[in-house]
Amino acid sequence: MTLLPAYDNVGKIHRKIFGENYRKEYAYKTKVPIIRLSQINGGLIATQRGGGNQSKSLRLADKNGKEWVLRSVEKYPEVLLPPNLRETFARDILKDNMSAQHPFSALVAPVFAAAIGAAHSDPVIGWVAPDENLGEFDDDFANTVALLEERLPVGPTDNSIKMSKKLVEDNDNSVNADMLLKLKCLDVLLGDWDRHFDQWRWLAQPT
Template identity: 35%
Template structure:
């Protein structure tokens, strides 16, 4: 006889069925609010498609579903006014889940514009992309807090860490200011934040820093010259902070390093965490004994 665990899994698979058509909300803006063309802010949800019934929540976890489905007011994205001097579209980026673009300020600074919701479609082998497995991995996004990045900035400030200051925006359904890729962002809730990647990215918050380097460059210089050192206390503080907020999968590509040279002493490298993918991640689903 099949075990109770197997029966529950079979029930779950049958309830999910084949891949859901139109899984994501068609537009983040609630239709009860004014047209974004006539206002500077609108009422949106980060992902009301994650709001599910009690049985679904029992089997797959309640997660942050209420947060994803809660309406919030956010400003409407306008490339001409989002930052002083405006923004111009740059290179389309993103990994296997997020939609992102590097946008350029009039002063040469680079910013990241990224969708808050994710689609892990490309992370699955092709054989599973039209099965209930895609429903499962898409639904798992609800275990991440959609507004975690905005909470982290003031916490990082209090902890004495260098950080970005992300801001939320809604992209109008008729937005054309992002060039040929505008359609990818229309109707979405997005995050806009600074990119700290080179000397041009430095701000007064970095103090006497003279440059920003990648992790590979720091390691090369560190092993080539013993007078080049990583600020171990600052790095330990940054990693402990990551663990505290549940950002447990940061890799070397998600760090920049501020360079602090001293003519009479060592050159010090201090960590600058870049935005990672998981913050306040909390998966709370039913357990299946024996699996």
């Protein structure tokens, strides 16, 4: 299968203006595993739509109540545009710019995270098979390439807003500045500029 061969179906002038990016990688024929939600961890059931800005995402839960996330590899950046521009050439330009993101970059991040001693998930990118566990979200996710991972691989954590409140409420609470700096540098290295508040998770640890 190929992911998004349209990225590579452009001429020399287009490439000169908008860049080569990872067009070839999106057009390569590749093999990915099949994601069958009903056969993973006793069955993953869709619970609600996620809050991603550019990817379609879905919250899932297994039989033990553990949360998982299914996130489309294809990006839909038109949501960043004003409504009156979403059906214009601006959408096409913005969509084409998504070829600057490597389609399998999420598989590299855990390797770097482990190297600096940071907690991380172990995502899988695969083809989502039609499954009754998708429920009402079947049309959006079945027969697409998506990333599947545990939402909270290290257990209960706080998002950035809750963490900030805890810092204010108790002076004994503090941030591990060394690890935070390492993680910020990792974001720069990977080019991950658009994390929203819920993507940063904070784990409480005794000192």
